Amino acid sequence: MENPLANRLLERERTVLLEVEQSDDKPNAQASSRWEGGDLVAPLVAVALSLPVGISCVGVAIAGVDALQPAFCKLLSTALLSMAISSLALARYSQFPTCGTVGFLTASYLGRLVLLMEDRLPSHLLLVHLLVAQALFTLMVGLSQWAIASMGVLWVTRFLPYPVITGFNCAGALMIMNGGISLGTGKNIVQFATHLSGIDMLLSRPSHAWTDAYTGLAATILSASVFFTLKRLGVTGAAKLPLAFGIISSLFFGLTTFSGVPHSELVQRGFFLENISNDTWYSGILELTSHLSDIQWTFWLETEVLMLTLPYVCLVNLSNLFFLASLHEVLPPDVSETEPYVFEKEIRLQSKLNVLVGMTCGTPVSSSLSYWLIIKQSGTTSRIWIINFGVTLLLLFFFPHLRQCLGFVPRCAFSALVFCMGFDFFLQCFLESRRRIAATEWRFTAVTMVVTFFNVFAGILLGILLTASFFLVEYSTMTGLVRHTTLSEVRSFASQNPAHATLLDKKGHEVLVFWCSGYIFFGTASTIVEQIQEQLDATPAVRAIIIDFEHVPAVDASGISALMRFSDNCLKRKLPVSVCICGMTRRLRAAMREAAKEWNSDRRCVIFHDQCRIEGALAWAEQLLIEAHSRAPRGQSTPSLEPSLVRCRSCSAFTIPVAETSSAAQAIRFLCQTLAPLVSEAEVEAFAADLACTSKSITFQHGDVILKEGSTASSLHIILSGSVKLSKATHEEGIRYKLGRYHLNEEKGDLFVFEERTEVELKSVYPGDWLGTMEFCATTSRSRTPCCVMSARAGKDGVESLQLPFRCLHRAINLHPSLGLAFLGYISYLAGLESLELLGSTQMLPYRSSSDATFLALAAAGDDASSSPWERAMTEP
Template identity: 25%
Template sequence: MTEQAHPQTDAALNSGNLLYWVDLLRQAGLRDAAAGFVASVVLIANIISFGALMFHGELSAGIPIAIWSMLVGGCIGGFVISLATSLPPIATGIDSPTGAVLVLLSASVSNVVIPAGGTPADAIQTTMVLFTAATLLSGLTLYLFGALRWGEYFRFVPYSVVAGFLAATGLFLFLGGARIAIGRSLTANPFTQWTLIDAAKIGAGVAALLILLAVRRWIKSGLALPVALLAMWLCSAAALHVLGASEAHHGWYLPALGSLAAWSPFTEWHSTHVTRSEVLAALPELIAVVLVAVVSLVTKVASLELARQVPADLNQEFRCHGIGNMIAAPFGGLASSLQTGTSRLLDHAGSMTRASGAVAAAVLGLVAVTNFNLAGIVPLPVIVGLVFYLGYTFIVDTLWRPFEQRAWLDLSLALIIMSVCVLYGYLVGVLAGIVCACVLFAVSYSRRGVVRRHATRATFASYVTRPPELSKYLQEAGAKIQIYWLSGHIFFGSAESLFERVRGDIAKLPPGEPKYLVLDFEMVSGADTSAILSITKIRDFCLKHKIVFVCASATPSIEAALQRSGCFKHPKGAFADLNVAVAWCEDQLLASADVSPSAGEEFESWLKQQLGSQVSLPDLFAYLEIKSIEGSEVIYRQGDPADTMDIVAEGALVVDVANEHGETVRVRRIDTHSVVGEMGFFRRAARSATVSSDGPAKLFTLSRANFDRMRQERPDLAYAYDDFIVSTMADRVDIANRSLTALRR
């Protein structure tokens, strides 16, 4: 039955869909606005703290300027980064490691300007100019790294470093929350200076933390945290009003920002006189700002990836952070960067889109323009509890993962890195963690070793198809050819283990048994000087025990290094392919044993042996065509019909296959006293490879017409020939199976 359209029903459905999307956008907008507002309060509190650190003492007049610059940088950079990031939603502000270096830069400049006769105002002005230069330089560096797509080279931060970084961030948040509560930094023994009011503020913050944890645990709504914060805000404000502690001098609110001072680098650049000595004195800190900005961003992106379980585009993060800082610098803004804790706060506060980060940035800009004391209207317990909540989530969520997985090494290393970050700073902690991780990696990698597998000629044959008697001899004397497949990067930690492995294996064999040692470098990505020295030791060991040292598939750089070190005493010491190297060793072994078959009359005796004594060779030759080849000549072409097969009486043949790229790859070499073309012949398929003679050769060809005639006229002869072909194919399958077994070890 054909369905008919119902315009009224469709209109109703479309109207319902439209209302659904309008309602969804409304909910997303409310949640993003609430999350962005909550995040901005934490960002402003952090900015106020850094402003006091950058200019203190006689330079305290610069605090309003620094706060305004950080607000502007957080606004402009925040808009760009939040809208272009690959990890939405993101909140941005002054980066703690970068801010710490800017504090050092401020101290360095003041130590140069004031002793030289300058005033505190001159020191503030010069410092702000260099702050702008640092912001512009770090932004340009980040953008270039992203534009050049160098992000993949910075993906070296292991989990333990990220975990230690996050745990240290959580601990710093706890310490920062306590500092916000009591209005001063904690000393070595903080409890001796605490008053009852300080204890009450800390206790109120802990109570707010417990409420937020309960909301997180029992209420799954995205608006739960913003609503809980709003309720605590109203209840705390009402309680403080009832208790008569709502005035600013009681200390239950953050101090007012005061009158912020706008700052323009273009205006100040013409009035300031930055000397060469001041620039040189600040140069180490300027370089440190760039390095810290890069390392900190890489670490925080990795941290946020881990926390959210989503991948990020590090090149995109480099570009958007670089562009944001380069745009903010001309407007007087300081460098802003991804804030891991506040970005996670957006998640917990119910953010649905990247717009929440833009809302937080807009609030920072609004505060900078209007001097609105946003942080000063929120009671301290709410801010302190929120900061404690972030610290708790970072410490517990980060360290619980390795504890739950019983990854004790990662947990221990994370705790060590956390301690180093707390005692010596983020940059030192991250660098120390990377160094420790590299050392552990080197130790673990060296224990694994570079020998991927080890076999002898008894289990791994070359690509040469030989007569049965020669194959049998090579299998029985297989221990004379020792083959080692190497892999990975051979460096100082694994090079010596390679030498010890080879020496130990040779020592287990009877004296004089091994004659050839083959090292395959196909899976080796590189080798340092220690590796070359160890391989040279293997060469010397081989010379001492009269073993021929052979290398295969080495890259040009590794082969050149081995050549310079004198590893190839034999003219044929290096080969481009393992098969060629093993085939050469087989030829040398057969020649020294004098077991190579001769041509002519021995062909008939070999064929008689294969077919059986009851077969008359003249009867068989009546069905075969003799083909004599004087030089190199194509016998079969890939893709041709397989209507013949040949017995090789004299000479050798080579088998080449054309791959999908049109390149010719040599896959097999067939010696005398063998069969070729039988697979396609019996399968009635096209030739799968091109077969050519490798010099003069003599073949006995059996066509399909003669084979069918032999089956009709001499079924006994055809049966013997079939048995011969099946036996030959079975031998080849056996050799292939043993080679596969050797490769799987």
Template identity: 60%
Template sequence: MGKLDLPLLHVEESENKSLTRFRCEGGDFLAPFVAVALSLPVTIGAVGVAVAGNDDLKPFFCVLLSQGLLSLAMSAFCYSRYSQFPTCSNVDFLTAAFFGRFANLMHGRVPSHLLLVHMLVAQGLFTMLVGLVSWAIASLDILWVMRFLPYPVITGFNCAGALMIMNGGLSLGTGKNLVQFLGHATWIIDPMTPTPSWGNEYAKFAATLLGAAVFYGLGRTKVNGAAKLPIGFGIVSACFYAFTKWCGITHAELELRGFFLENISGDPWYAGFVELAGKGSQINWWFWVETEVLMLVLPYTVLISFSLILFLANLHEVLPPHVAEGARYNFTEEIRTQGKFNVFVGLFCGIPMCSSLKFWLVIKQAGSKTRIWVLNMGVALLMLFICPDLRLCLSVVPKCAFSGLVVCIGLDFFVNMFTESRRRIAASEWRFAAVTTVVTFFNIFAGLLLGILLAAFFFLVEYSSMTGIIRKATLADVRSFAVQTPEHATLLHKRGGDVAVFWCSGYIFFGTASTIVQEIDDYLDTFPNVQAIILDFEFVPAVDASGVSALMGFASRCLKKSPPVSVCCCGMTRRLHGSMTVAVKEWKLEDERVMLNQRRIEGALGWAEQLLIKAYFHESPANLSRASSNPHPVPFTGTETASKAMLFLLHGLVPDAVEGDIEAFVQQLAPSLEIVQYKVGGTLFREGAGAKSLHFVLSGSVKLSKVISETEVFKMGRYHLNEEKGDKFVFEQRTEVELKCVPAGGWLGSLEFCATASMSRTPCCVVSARAGEQGACGLRVPFHCLRDAKHEHPAVWCAVLEHISFLAGLESLELLGSTRMLPYRTSSDATFLACAEASPTGGPAAAPVGQRAIPYEL
């Protein structure tokens, strides 16, 4: 019954804070009344479900009821001392459904005079088994296994448990279960089939539905707590007696027809232990290892253990635990404690116990905030166990009241789970849950097997969705961060479809590798003009030997195509890169068209761009020379040369300004301007250093780079990663990535300059800048000098600021794109803005300085 309390998990935690662990409150003295008003009817209903349909066990009803009360009392004492929650124990109706099926299984296999002793032993062994499973799950730290159960499977198990509880309530009230009623309905449909007399059973069925409707209606009218059961029993009993009185049926006749609980007598509390002592030697121990018994006991053990753990997982979100100040609730320890409780209770032939939220809610409404009420409740339950005459008063309550209560509990839980599942999952998944519910209800062993298969199926579907090619594009969609000339940018825009990029994810073994290769082969058949393939393994932890072989076979076929198709693999971990390198040698694929040395996708995209540029300009050496030429560095020295360079820049930025204003603006800046020569690899500024100057590249080129140190955002599997030896995903490694190459005519530091507008602090450089392969020559303009000139020359200053702000916006977009975790992204290269103007159809148009590569000439 533990999971049946889930609909009540809406209590505000702020209202549930307890003051102390043990201190007597006024509401604590209501616990004995709660024990009588709630525990006894619920326990009677559970025991009735267990013995329903087995006439040989009905005479021992009170003996089994005593064992249930003893289980409640002992576990209440344990909970009051060792549990982290201020709650007590409760009866689980799913357990009662198990004992009902077990009793039916014993019928015909065990002599009738030995049924009770076998039932008592079954209770003890099953309770200890449930406790040991819970204890082992917590002690071995394997709770994580439950996370792999898909929600549809959990829903199917819970709904099946609710149906079992409803079926047990129906058996308690009528003596027949749902299957028997459905079978009799088929007899009625077939007029040729003789039908037995079922009038008495249908009358009990109608009375049970009446009881369930009363309790269900009370729940919908917000009548809960300690008042719900007494009021419900009173209404059902009054309606029942009024109807039978009106029909003229005597009480003796009602008892004879089975409308009241049989054999509610004052059997002594030690009757069960006397039965064990007297007939223990006659127990058939081989009965417990029969196949049918094991197929019933083991699945129920798993299902009930899972149910109790699931309830605890939800309980701590609502009910504040009693832990030391500053300490945290220990979920694993609570499961271990509950397992120990059930092992202890099983030693006395008790039934499995779980935490109760309902009882605590009733006591809370009465004003109790301590654990004294748990002890009081345990004492009251112990008195009911020792003094059986106290329960004789319930013999006047008709059986339909108890069966209606059980059916209502199962119906409530089923409706809640059904409504929640329909809201949370898709229709196709809900159908899986419905199938699991039906199969588990009729055969729990088959239901668990089906649940395991469904869990494996969902795992494979989910795993396959994250393994393989997760995205594909062409070079026209994604680009490196290197700035190209307008001619090259136009070429890459038009011919970008000749390079295909595929991003892979997950552990690639033979099956997924074959799928990847087949998908790429289909792509090549569809687009035969593809000249290069890029495979990004940034989200791949490893590729097994068969996967490597499949990829090498694919690379070999690419090289044999006419014309050959180049293959580049990037983003590989240390171990994967080593495996691929060895495989290339074994397959004799050591060709410049097979590239394995690109660490990240940026480098692979740059390699592909150069591949296309060389292929396109191969037929025209003049075009190749013009497009790839870069002016040699010119040795500029002195302030006069720097002033002329600045004057040239301003003429390009402010073509409509008055010549005198431009010259005056340059004259004010001249003392601070400086031309600096940088050798190959020379540092202009480092990431993290204070930014103090703008830089304009006069000749050569400058490479911008940034240290990428990503956090582990993606929940990727850690399998096959040896972190002790440095194995990590590429996106997790701290590395310096080249973002772009700025040619002559480009500005550096515009983003940092705009950040100095508040003058509150000096910004840091967001990237590092180093001279390119031919060195660089740059004009350096200090921030403070440029800002001081705004008061005397506002017109020129505003034009300069407008252009710098425009460049800062582009730079920020490129920087955001370059530091994103995802390895696939759309290029934000500003050179694309000049593509249309540089294309033959668009006609030539002058691009602003800083967006096109221009040689500086005096």
């Protein structure tokens, strides 16, 4: 049965992985010193996997350069030594049970560098300069990895958009495929395309060698079909490579024998790797020391060489970083429970390895996951196999004649291996990106891939350009005005009397409300001002503008100046318009205050900036409209704004006369008569008597807690006198809305306003209102004990309330069904209105909405008769 972890690997890995079947056993660091049967398979894997990979990498590096073909064994020895050193070091110091390997991306770079060398250097010095190139390139990779791990710059990779990263990965896969074709044919994809298009004939290029090139291409494609067929048949693991190489070799020899072509001619025409084992391990050192004085060091400072080397260093480092980041997810680190996994430590280890390998003229190394997956199938859980793996590679390095067994393998087998690995990698990245991103972003991926394939330096520059473009485009779309409305649609939580509520409903269009988001700089500030100006011109009767900055982390100096200038122009209009900016962070509020002081030379207030949240700004605008439109003509009185004449917005509350509150029984009797006037006096007395034994009138002083949010709800409270402020805790987080925090100094207290306050005042209630109606309705389910959904505190004049315990009220309702039905219906009516109002108040972010759920009912009450029996009871004299 296929393990789910293997499927996850195929989906997430951005490196060339062999498809394997694996068990659920996890490596254990405590068993690292115990020998197991699977550890003995490591030498076979070293021959079956690492040697063909090393041979393929060297073949890609020197493909098409005849002068370097005799030096094949010397270069192969450096690759084997690099893998051996890295494997032995990783066995001891790595946090993963893995060995080292070399990459085809480096081989692709060396292949392009060799083409530059061929045009500028003598042929007998190509090998020496290639060895020096390997050393310098590997040292640069190691030093840059050490700088990344030590200087803490890993966060930079987070700014690379996914399309750019995928474009780099797909381009790397195309380079690997191109290297495979070059290894098998001596020509690359561009040369084949040029020849097929006929351009080389126009340029009078010789074409006598193209017959062998097309023959090698056909052999490579047919050999690749063998790898794909084995994959479809489910042949995986250590048996895949030897079996594929055996089939390809058998078919090749069978076809050549049947056609009568001698083996010597096939070797001469380049269908076999030559000189695979005739050089000793120290021959490369002798070659380097004998020509050390002939090295042209100025070659490495040429612009074309630097423009090729530096981008490849970046590309190899990015590839290693992405691989290590995903390696942690798919392969749990082999560390003790008390020792945490450190990502920077693994990068630093690879940097030291590359520096060490660079000193031996080796190629860059990285951790290999595919080898461990294959070894794991044999049942091993120790690290002994890594040591065996490294020792085997060292034997192949010191005794080159052990490698001569691969001399009979045709070149097309190695080229097919490289082509298949590149194709699998490309297909994985290509299909995954097509599923994950939109069509427009995927086109950016394709462009980045094509440009990077032809010119790595230009590809990275294009990637940086796309990164900056994506950053600006996404930032600009998240910045600016995100919503606008008027006071008719969005209201504060302040209670108003019917006359003022109707006034605000009719005149609410005179106050415009805008919500902003993102970092506001000069460009977006101008856009915001233009959009507000358009709305202002479309509504000439506007008296005030509210701009909510709750989701704005910062505004630059030009943005503040633009807002100040706009506000000053608003005050100079024929009908002056006041501007209120609310929801500013601490630093932004201070900057706006200082700017207002400098701008106000005539002591005029350009911007009202003292409101912290939009609730206060809406209340400020409502009071502004009421004062503007409540100025009565001479001889008429102005409507009073005293709280004693303000009826609650729920339009369902009524005031119990003070004379009726001498006892709880009298207050309950008054309630019963009001709610059910047709019930007999005897039943009212019995109902009141059942409740009076546990009900009582309670007095609270200013600031006393009547209900605490989250505490157990056990009683109803009917406000007899005074006022109560209702509030609710907010648990919003800025990260929920992906807000940028780069302009906030959190160490000095910079937070968004919805993070600074943990409790928001919703509204005030007055005599006749009921507290705890929603909680009481929840007790009818008998499933759980409800908690208070809001906090209630006594106002400045104190509160007197009638307390009705839930338990006693349920008992009285059950004993007296006729009165109980009236009580229960009225409480449900209040609970429904309160739920609608609370639902509006808890959906304030990211867009504010009016919590005045009953405002329209209140406005209709002035024009039409009440529609509920409880409202009719309230309006009766």
